[in-house]
Amino acid sequence: MILTKFVDELPIPPVLKPQWKDQLYTYYEVNMTEFKQSLHSELNDTTVWGYEGSYPGPTIEVEKGKIVFIKWINNLPDKHLFPVDHTVHGAHMDVPEVRTVVHVHGACVEWESDGYPEAWFTKGFKQVGRYFRKQIYRYDNCGHDSTLWYHDHALGITRLNVYAGLAGFYLIRHQQERLLNLPSGKYEIPIMIQDKTFNKDGSLYYPKQPDKPIPELETSIIPEFVGKTILVNGKVHPYLEVEPRKYRFRLLNASNTRFFRIKLGSGQRMYQIATDGGFIQHPIGVKEIMLAPAERAEVIIDFTNLEGKNIIMTNDAPAPFPTGDPVDENTGTVMQFRVTLPLSSVDTSAIPAYIMPVPKINEQSASKIRYLTLNDNMDKYGREFMLLDNKQWDAPITENPKLESTEIWYLINLTTDTHPIHLHLIDFQILDRRNFDVEKFNKDKLIHYTGPAIPPEPYERGWKDTVRVNPNQIARIIMKFGPFTGLYVWHCHILEHEDYEMMRPFIVIR
Numbered sequence: 001m002i003l004t005k006f007v008d009e010l011p012i013p014p015v016l017k018p019q020w021k022d023q024l025y026t027y028y029e030v031n032m033t034e035f036k037q038s039l040h041s042e043l044n045d046t047t048v049w050g051y052e053g054s055y056p057g058p059t060i061e062v063e064k065g066k067i068v069f070i071k072w073i074n075n076l077p078d079k080h081l082f083p084v085d086h087t088v089h090g091a092h093m094d095v096p097e098v099r100t101v102v103h104v105h106g107a108c109v110e111w112e113s114d115g116y117p118e119a120w121f122t123k124g125f126k127q128v129g130r131y132f133r134k135q136i137y138r139y140d141n142c143g144h145d146s147t148l149w150y151h152d153h154a155l156g157i158t159r160l161n162v163y164a165g166l167a168g169f170y171l172i173r174h175q176q177e178r179l180l181n182l183p184s185g186k187y188e189i190p191i192m193i194q195d196k197t198f199n200k201d202g203s204l205y206y207p208k209q210p211d212k213p214i215p216e217l218e219t220s221i222i223p224e225f226v227g228k229t230i231l232v233n234g235k236v237h238p239y240l241e242v243e244p245r246k247y248r249f250r251l252l253n254a255s256n257t258r259f260f261r262i263k264l265g266s267g268q269r270m271y272q273i274a275t276d277g278g279f280i281q282h283p284i285g286v287k288e289i290m291l292a293p294a295e296r297a298e299v300i301i302d303f304t305n306l307e308g309k310n311i312i313m314t315n316d317a318p319a320p321f322p323t324g325d326p327v328d329e330n331t332g333t334v335m336q337f338r339v340t341l342p343l344s345s346v347d348t349s350a351i352p353a354y355i356m357p358v359p360k361i362n363e364q365s366a367s368k369i370r371y372l373t374l375n376d377n378m379d380k381y382g383r384e385f386m387l388l389d390n391k392q393w394d395a396p397i398t399e400n401p402k403l404e405s406t407e408i409w410y411l412i413n414l415t416t417d418t419h420p421i422h423l424h425l426i427d428f429q430i431l432d433r434r435n436f437d438v439e440k441f442n443k444d445k446l447i448h449y450t451g452p453a454i455p456p457e458p459y460e461r462g463w464k465d466t467v468r469v470n471p472n473q474i475a476r477i478i479m480k481f482g483p484f485t486g487l488y489v490w491h492c493h494i495l496e497h498e499d500y501e502m503m504r505p506f507i508v509i510r
């Protein structure tokens, strides 16, 4: 089914209004419900799940350092929209089919409010997971001002809940940012990119079985999910009318598995100003941007002197990445910009020459080094699944950093996929990536490098919470754990991997 491109306008999610706001704190309530929404004008309305009746959910805008309370409320049906596999961790027959727990990705937050995968809750909080602690989450917003996003994180069904529509933006702002004179107001636009597949009737399709079905199971998890069409802010291949001036876009890849390598059809540069965890030191002119699931990039695109032009945002990342199928006419197209609006006032916004200092964490300050593998494995049904440090989710906790201590993690990829590895609570910095001999490592557990250390890409030299760990490489990251103690998780952000054992708890201790 081919849907005509660029017939629907890019929706911009509404900004969520608080129930209560005073000097001390802000309080929101957010309902999760099932509803129908038009995802393309040639399709019947699609049943989706969303927050506050919106997919993507409304954008939550907060001020750095201000305390925000949010009550996330599950008002979803008891039956899931998609096939649940009861053989994967946390989704066995002994728990309700529909469970939710919300994680604000990139948040500096106490563990009880982080959305621990086993802190799930059902409609009306009737049933809760064993790590559920409170109904109203508290966010201290102590991290950097940056583009965060919130999404579901329930153990064993995250891939299905996010695919159903449970994702939205969470933006932290700061006075320092306002002084930069970046394009703002209607010239600052969040862009959530996802891939989905539709049935003929307009409903969303998610496979019941992998390509090679498992005869013993009615429904089985699949190793990866790649959709056949691309949606931005919940519309298939939308267009956006822009003025001939500068715009700031907050790009987010909120797909289950698909990576995006984004370019502009005009060949022009984008000026990247921020990464996952906030601003980088200097804007960097880039012709392409790589975004694995959960990664963000903020860019300024200048449409000055392009009156009347149509510019297509394209994608050419194979899926799964890097050895999967090349993109086709559908998946190679993201959206279109039409420079058709008249300039409403002189563009006085700037691409600053210098943004702000991003001090490097000194390697010498690390008190602990951890060597952690990314592994392939096989289950009793002959299905491949991935592990971290060769351990399953339920194995005893092994990563136990001390509060305020700095650690270096060697992420040693023994698989053939690139995995976007995400740590909760903290922002890290990428030290380097380096090729090594996988066979030798598998044989005698020794790291034998086969190439020089490759520094992170210029546009990755800032605060990150998700790092792409490529096959045959070791990626090294450095971070300081804090300011909270407690139980968090680190995991692969390919949701099909995360849901099937590629996730581990970690605990920050005193």
Ligand SMILES: [Cu+2]
Binding pocket: 386, 417, 418, 419, 420, 492, 493, 494, 497, 498, 502
């Ligand atoms: Cu993975």
